[in-house]
Amino acid sequence: MNDLATTGSYGVLTEPATLTIERLLPGPIERIWAYLTESELRRKWLASGEMKMKVGSTVDFVWRNDELTNPPGQRPPNFPEDHRMQCQITELDPPHKLAITWGSTGGVTFELKEQGKEVLLTLIHHRIPDRSILLNVSAGWHMHLDILVARARGEEPQPFWDGWARLKKDYDKRLPA
Numbered sequence: 001m002n003d004l005a006t007t008g009s010y011g012v013l014t015e016p017a018t019l020t021i022e023r024l025l026p027g028p029i030e031r032i033w034a035y036l037t038e039s040e041l042r043r044k045w046l047a048s049g050e051m052k053m054k055v056g057s058t059v060d061f062v063w064r065n066d067e068l069t070n071p072p073g074q075r076p077p078n079f080p081e082d083h084r085m086q087c088q089i090t091e092l093d094p095p096h097k098l099a100i101t102w103g104s105t106g107g108v109t110f111e112l113k114e115q116g117k118e119v120l121l122t123l124i125h126h127r128i129p130d131r132s133i134l135l136n137v138s139a140g141w142h143m144h145l146d147i148l149v150a151r152a153r154g155e156e157p158q159p160f161w162d163g164w165a166r167l168k169k170d171y172d173k174r175l176p177a
Helices: 029-037 129-150 162-172
Strands: 012-015 018-026 058-063 081-091 095-101 107-115 118-125
Touching: 018 129, 029 107, 029 118, 029 129, 118 129, 129 162
Parallel strands: none
Antiparallel strands: 012 018, 018 118, 058 081, 081 095, 095 107, 107 118
16 A cells, blocks of 8 residues: 555655645545535535635634544543634635635645546645644644545544544654754
8 A cells, every 4th residue: 555545644844834744545536626625525534614616715614523533532631622713715726726724824735636546635734833733733634634535445534532642742753843
């Protein structure tokens, strides 16, 4: 199996405040695009929120990480049952590229590229303001993408919160201070 499809595929800092993570998913590309843009599919691996396919439109994301896996694992103290954030679409090239603002932590770009019958998803989170947020988003994106891979392959994902906690420790060791 290609390493990009495994849970061992860690994100890397491609610039001091930019995290890049890749995953190889089963195609076709339109199916993976739907997982990024359709609220009902996106809520199964990340967050719900209707998305109007137009640059400048806003998206109200709602995370309910306890509902992503069964069991969900142990949610860390001080993390709410749900989290909400308003984002705005900044770039759109269906079904290849979607870029959105990301609250106070810069922006996120999703790029899709066909590779035979599979699709390479490259996620780039720009302008991460500090190490604490970097560790949270690194573990978060990694775990959310692992769930996306499992869902796209028709497999049952590992408990979200347990994976997130383990990955946060891993990223603390892997990423420069």
